Amino acid sequence: MAQTLGFIGLGIMGRPMAKNLLKAGYPLVVHSRSKGPVEDLTTAGARAATSPKAVAEQVDVLITMLPNSPDVELVALGRQGIVEGARSGLLYIDMSTISPIASQKIGKELAARGVRMLDAPVSGGERGAIDGALSIMVGGERATFDVALPIFQAMGKTITHLGPLGAGGFTKLANQIIVAVNLTALGEALTLAKKAGLNRELTLKALGGGLAGSRCLDQKTPNYLSNTYQPGFKVDLHFKDLGLIMESGRALGVPLPTTALVQELFAALRTRGRGGLDHSAVITLLDDLASGT
Numbered sequence: 230m231a232q233t234l235g236f237i238g239l240g241i242m243g244r245p246m247a248k249n250l251l252k253a254g255y256p257l258v259v260h261s262r263s264k265g266p267v268e269d270l271t272t273a274g275a276r277a278a279t280s281p282k283a284v285a286e287q288v289d290v291l292i293t294m295l296p297n298s299p300d301v302e303l304v305a306l307g308r309q310g311i312v313e314g315a316r317s318g319l320l321y322i323d324m325s326t327i328s329p330i331a332s333q334k335i336g337k338e339l340a341a342r343g344v345r346m347l348d349a350p351v352s353g354g355e356r357g358a359i360d361g362a363l364s365i366m367v368g369g370e371r372a373t374f375d376v377a378l379p380i381f382q383a384m385g386k387t388i389t390h391l392g393p394l395g396a397g398g399f400t401k402l403a404n405q406i407i408v409a410v411n412l413t414a415l416g417e418a419l420t421l422a423k424k425a426g427l428n429r430e431l432t433l434k435a436l437g438g439g440l441a442g443s444r445c446l447d448q449k450t451p452n453y454l455s456n457t458y459q460p461g462f463k464v465d466l467h468f469k470d471l472g473l474i475m476e477s478g479r480a481l482g483v484p485l486p487t488t489a490l491v492q493e494l495f496a497a498l499r500t501r502g503r504g505g506l507d508h509s510a511v512i513t514l515l516d517d518l519a520s521g522t
Contacts, residue, residue: 235288239266243294245358253383285314298331317343329398350401355461368396405470411445416512449509458510465504468495
């Protein structure tokens with residue numbers, strides 16, 4: 230009989246990830262702050278629970294997909310949290326992008342209750358979540374990873390065990406540096422091309438066929454062509470990640486000058502009220518600067 234899974238956090242990424250677990254045949258118990266996604270999942274066959282504690286009481290494996298470190302700490306360790314409903318032997322997988330230091334703290338407290346934990350942040354955006362094609366970066370004990378692997382395979386294609394708890398988070402932060410800098414570079418390049426009078430579709434085709442080609446370019450091309458930036462991954466969330474990156478850099482003694490500049494550009498986007506747009510919308514700020522607005 231399939232393990233019963235729990236899923237807490239049914240946002241842009243969490244909802245399709247949870248749906249893929251249902252499609253893979255796992256019994257699923259869900260909880261989220263918003264009613265709409267919960268109703269969507271229960272219509273698809275999941276059961277709803279009223280709190281993280283109630284989820285933990287019913288499942289063998291519990292997954293969270295939440296915005297930031299404080300959210301995960303509250304759900305895991307707070308009142309009516311996972312820790313209050315967990316029984317010894319529960320496997321807890323946090324797939325959020327949070328501070329690796331916070332992951333280690335949570336893992337230590339849950340271990341005292343007999344709960345095993347993996348940190349397993351993802352990359353691939355909303356499209357990857359829908360297609361079950363995410364890259365999943367996992368930290369924790371190897372034996373625990375092996376137990377969780379079939380679950381990960383229902384949600385992703387590139388699944389890598391990277392080391393002890395926290396290793397997944399540090400790898401995701403490295404990923405977020407590359408994505409933020411790449412999107413900013415694309416924004417600069419396409420703004421230059423626009424000012425030179427070039428056709429954007431042809432420019433993207435030419436760039437994609439050479440060394441400048443990237444997954445970011447491929448995935449965000451529809452945004453650039455339509456000049457609309459509905460979120461697959463919000464500026465606000467990537468700005469949060471950039472803050473985690475800079476904190477980690479300071480803690481580890483690693484200078485991150487390019488990331489610091491990109492963080493300021495994302496801060497300016499948020500100041501202009503664009504934090505809810507897709508992170509590829511950094512091009513709109515660069516276009517403003519080029520237009521003198």
